[in-house]
Amino acid sequence: MPRATFGSQVKEQAKRLLEDILLYVNGELDTYDESKLEFKWQDEYLERPKLSIITTRRFLEYLTAKDVKEDQLTARQVRESLYRLKDIGILTDQRFKTKGYEVLYFTLTLWSKRVFINIERLNQEWENRKPTKSQNSSTESQTEVSLSESSINLNANNIEFVNQIHRVEKITKSFNEDRTLANIIHQYSISKELFLEHISRPVYLHFLDRELLTSFGVYDLLPESLIKEDVRLILFSIYEPAYFSTSLIFENKFARNIFQDLLPLFKTGHIQIALKEHSLYEFIASKQEQYFHVKQQYSFYFDDTWKRVVESGPCYLHKETDTGIFVENEIVSDLENNRAYDSVKRLEIRINKKEIDALNPYIIESLRERKKTAVTRLLFSNTYEEKQASTETRSFFNMKITENYVNAYILEYSGTIATSLSVGIEHFSYLCNTFPFHHLRLWRQVYHSLGCLPLIRRFNPEEIVIIKETPDFQNFIDEVRFFIANAIRNYYLNTINHSSYQRSMLNDLERAIRIHLKISSSQMSRLSDYLDTINKATEKLKYINQRFLQKRN
Structure with a gap:
C-alpha cells in the first residue's frame, strides 16, 4: 500500500481524479467508450449523496x-489518489476481494452532485485531516481549487455558499417536480402545436443579477467560466431570445x-437587453441621478461605458413596467398582508420573525419615501444600522428585493428562467414556470448523448448566430421539448399505476434521453457536423414522438 502522504502534490492528483470522475458522470467529459465506467446515484437529493x-x-x-490538464495520471498516482480519498472518508471500497482484482467497485460519499462544490469540500477535508507534521513541514503555498479556467479560494463564506446550495437543491427539486407534473398532465390534452407555443418563452438570465449574487454572498466567489458555460447552454436549448436588464x-x-x-x-437579437427609457442616454442620466451618492460603487454609470454600448448596436427589449415601483409595491403588499414568509419556507432560511415584524414599518417607510432612489439593499442600510438588525434579518429583506x-x-415578457445551473444559483427556481423544459441538466444530457458538448463549447459567436437562425435548430428544439413532455407523461402514468415505482422523474428523463438520443457519428469539429447531428436526432425524435401519440390515442 502506498505510504500515506497528504502533501499538496498528492492532493492535486486526488482532486483531479475526483473532478474527472464527476465530469464524466455529469456528461461533461467525453470518451470513446461509456461501457468502461458504470455509475449509480444513491440518496442523490440528501445532503450527502452517494x-x-x-x-x-x-x-x-x-x-x-x-x-x-497536461499529462495524464500514472497508474501509481491513480492508486494513491484512491487510497487517499479512502483515508479521508470519501471513498468506500465495496469489493469482497481486492488483491489481484482488476475491476474497481467503490462508493463516493459526496456533498453535492455539482463538481466544484465537491472539489471545494475535498480541499477542506484534506486540510483538516492532514497530519500536523505534514502541515508544518510543507513549504508550498496552498493551491487554489482549479475549476476549468477560473478558481476560487476556500474560505468561510464559500463553505456557507456550498451549504446554501445543498438546502436550495433539495427544496427546489421537490417543489418543481410536484408543481410541473400536475401542469403537464393538465396541458397534455392540447395539440402538439399549442403545447409548444405554451412552452416557447424568452429566458431571463436572472443569475447575472448582482443583487442576487451579492445578497447571497457569492458575487466574488463564482468562477466566470461556469457562468459563461451556463449562458452558452441556455442559448443552445432555446430559439427564443435570452434577455437581461440593461443595468447589469x-x-x-x-x-x-x-x-x-x-x-x-x-x-442580432438572440440576446436582448431590457430598457424602459427611450434611449440609453436617458437611462444613464436617470441612473447617475439615482446613484450619485454612491458613485464609487457604481462607477460604470459615470464613465464612457455607455458610449461603447451604443456604438455596439445591441437589440433592445422595450419595457413598460417601472421595475422599482413594481418591487416596492410587491414588498409592501407582502409585508402588510403577511405573505413575506412564503419564500423563506421554500428556502429554509433561518429568520427571527419577531425582529422582522418589528422592522416592517421602517422598511415600508423607506420604500414609500425613497423618491428616485433605487430599490437595492443599500436603501435599507440606515434602518439596519439604527435598529441593529441581525445578519439573518438583513438577508431576509435583501432576498425579498431580489425575488x-x-x-x-x-x-414583463411572459418569460421563464433556466434551472440546474452549473454555478448553483437555484434560489429562485420556484419562479420557473416551464420546468423541466429549461432544466439545463437535461440539455447537458441531450448534447452529451449526441456527442456535441465539446463542439458547442468551442463555437464562436458568429457560428452560434448561424446555427440559431436555421430552421433545423428550431425543429430540433421543438422535438426535444415534445419528447420531454411525452416522457414525463409516461413516467407519471407508470408512477400512478405502480406504487413501488420510486425513481426520480429527472433520472427517468435522463435515462430516456440516453437511450433514445444516442446518435453514432464521427468526431465532430465543424458547424456542419453539428447541424447534421441535430437533423438525425430530429428525425429520430419525430418517430419516437409519433409512437407516443399513437399509444396515447
Missing part, C-alpha cells in the same frame, strides 16, 4: 488524459463580459 462506481484503474487513467452591463462584471464576448448575439426583481422581469 455515487457508486464500477470501473477499472486503466479507465481512470484514460479519463485523466481527456481533461484540460453597468453593475455586473459577468454580464459585462458576456456582452463583450457574445456581441454578435446581442446585435421581486426576478419575478418582475419574468412577468
Whole structure:
C-alpha cells in the first residue's frame, strides 16, 4: 500500500481524479467508450449523496488524459489518489476481494452532485485531516481549487455558499417536480402545436443579477467560466431570445463580459437587453441621478461605458413596467398582508420573525419615501444600522428585493428562467414556470448523448448566430421539448399505476434521453457536423414522438 502522504502534490492528483470522475458522470467529459465506467446515484437529493462506481484503474487513467490538464495520471498516482480519498472518508471500497482484482467497485460519499462544490469540500477535508507534521513541514503555498479556467479560494463564506446550495437543491427539486407534473398532465390534452407555443418563452438570465449574487454572498466567489458555460447552454436549448436588464452591463462584471464576448448575439437579437427609457442616454442620466451618492460603487454609470454600448448596436427589449415601483409595491403588499414568509419556507432560511415584524414599518417607510432612489439593499442600510438588525434579518429583506426583481422581469415578457445551473444559483427556481423544459441538466444530457458538448463549447459567436437562425435548430428544439413532455407523461402514468415505482422523474428523463438520443457519428469539429447531428436526432425524435401519440390515442 502506498505510504500515506497528504502533501499538496498528492492532493492535486486526488482532486483531479475526483473532478474527472464527476465530469464524466455529469456528461461533461467525453470518451470513446461509456461501457468502461458504470455509475449509480444513491440518496442523490440528501445532503450527502452517494455515487457508486464500477470501473477499472486503466479507465481512470484514460479519463485523466481527456481533461484540460497536461499529462495524464500514472497508474501509481491513480492508486494513491484512491487510497487517499479512502483515508479521508470519501471513498468506500465495496469489493469482497481486492488483491489481484482488476475491476474497481467503490462508493463516493459526496456533498453535492455539482463538481466544484465537491472539489471545494475535498480541499477542506484534506486540510483538516492532514497530519500536523505534514502541515508544518510543507513549504508550498496552498493551491487554489482549479475549476476549468477560473478558481476560487476556500474560505468561510464559500463553505456557507456550498451549504446554501445543498438546502436550495433539495427544496427546489421537490417543489418543481410536484408543481410541473400536475401542469403537464393538465396541458397534455392540447395539440402538439399549442403545447409548444405554451412552452416557447424568452429566458431571463436572472443569475447575472448582482443583487442576487451579492445578497447571497457569492458575487466574488463564482468562477466566470461556469457562468459563461451556463449562458452558452441556455442559448443552445432555446430559439427564443435570452434577455437581461440593461443595468447589469453597468453593475455586473459577468454580464459585462458576456456582452463583450457574445456581441454578435446581442446585435442580432438572440440576446436582448431590457430598457424602459427611450434611449440609453436617458437611462444613464436617470441612473447617475439615482446613484450619485454612491458613485464609487457604481462607477460604470459615470464613465464612457455607455458610449461603447451604443456604438455596439445591441437589440433592445422595450419595457413598460417601472421595475422599482413594481418591487416596492410587491414588498409592501407582502409585508402588510403577511405573505413575506412564503419564500423563506421554500428556502429554509433561518429568520427571527419577531425582529422582522418589528422592522416592517421602517422598511415600508423607506420604500414609500425613497423618491428616485433605487430599490437595492443599500436603501435599507440606515434602518439596519439604527435598529441593529441581525445578519439573518438583513438577508431576509435583501432576498425579498431580489425575488421581486426576478419575478418582475419574468412577468414583463411572459418569460421563464433556466434551472440546474452549473454555478448553483437555484434560489429562485420556484419562479420557473416551464420546468423541466429549461432544466439545463437535461440539455447537458441531450448534447452529451449526441456527442456535441465539446463542439458547442468551442463555437464562436458568429457560428452560434448561424446555427440559431436555421430552421433545423428550431425543429430540433421543438422535438426535444415534445419528447420531454411525452416522457414525463409516461413516467407519471407508470408512477400512478405502480406504487413501488420510486425513481426520480429527472433520472427517468435522463435515462430516456440516453437511450433514445444516442446518435453514432464521427468526431465532430465543424458547424456542419453539428447541424447534421441535430437533423438525425430530429428525425429520430419525430418517430419516437409519433409512437407516443399513437399509444396515447
